[in-house]
Amino acid sequence: MKKSTRKPLSFLLLLLLFISCQDNPPQGNLSEIEKASALANQYMMKSLHDNGMFTYRVKTNPKSYVKKRYNILRHAGAIYAMCQYYEHAPSPQGLESILSAGNFLKSTSLKSVNNDPSLKAIWSDPSISNTGKVIQAKLGGTGIGLLALLHIEKIKPGFTSKKDLIAMGNFLLYMQKKDGSFYTKYIPSKGGKNDEWVSLFYPGEAALGLLMLYEYDPNPKWFEAAYHSLMYLAKLREGRKTVETDCWALIATSKLYKSQNYSQFKVSEERLNQHAKQICESILALKINSHRSPYHIGGFQENGYVTPTSCRLEGLTAALSFLPQQDPLYSKVVESLQTGYIFLLRAQYKKGTFTGGFPRKVSYNNGLKLKTNMIQIDCVQHSLSALVGFMNLQVDDYFQSYVKNYDNNSEALSLNK
Known part of the structure; x- marks a missing residue:
């Protein structure tokens, strides 16, 4: 889709406001967003243990109680975010961390389904998750796991065998219903395919994984399954004024339009675009424009939770790649x-100790910015992905020039002193 030329919106005043409110502004020649993403990536690397596991939760208040948990889906998401950053700023340390986390994912969680080597999934094992739940394979876990391993494959070809990557794609197809929707989980103790619980994000995650697989292995069945999934969601939400803020559907839609030879498929762009616009409008309706705490402004959740905002920013950033610029x-x-x-x-x-991390929630008390009692790895993961997405924007000259304008502006820099 072609973009029309448009004058950029002013951002300098907002950036100056941010700088003036900073507790401890980073120094150096990098932009604020580049610094923030670098710090987030460093936090992720420091959180990685020798065995390839992340420190999943960190107490920021020593008096608080935090349950010991581990989520392999979010482990895969952390790899995905680190790969995104690595593609922006490659380093030997970054690659080492990515491969270590990837090896843990494969060695502990990538296993066959029904003893069939042509079907493989990312399994949530209670011995790792520490949740007490029965062993199960989540649709989203395999979708994001496939996404993570395919990103590693771009960086280090041969890291995962093609046979295993295709087996993961086969599992996603195995879980898809005729109407394009998916079973949410595969639970052996409950007979296999299970949709007692429905996830908002799993279908989009599965579609994105399949589109990445299509890029790696151009078999039309991967593309068609992903498109079928997105069309199901579009039909399901058709005509509704407010829909779920499905950021992964936006990211998958963006990926679909970038897929090689996608024009050879009969794609209903009008319906996909309308679906995307519905999601964007629903996200924008949640934006915090005023709040007793200035630290909440700009977020998308009244109570200050960070991950819902970073996820929605990921989705909105992806949508800019195909929304027409002339559209209001x-x-x-x-x-x-x-x-x-x-x-x-x-x-x-x-x-301090938690440099680079993002809290689960930003709180407010008597005019002071407070951080909640915990940093969870997905808070950092989604924020890092959102920051890298912003840096990678190429749909508007403004997004390429605003950093230079700020870095070269002596008046703005003087506020850091």
């Missing part, structure tokens, strides 16, 4: 991205 929605998305990223920059720990 485009400008609204741009404006919300600007304030949304300031929310993230303010939320991040910039100094």
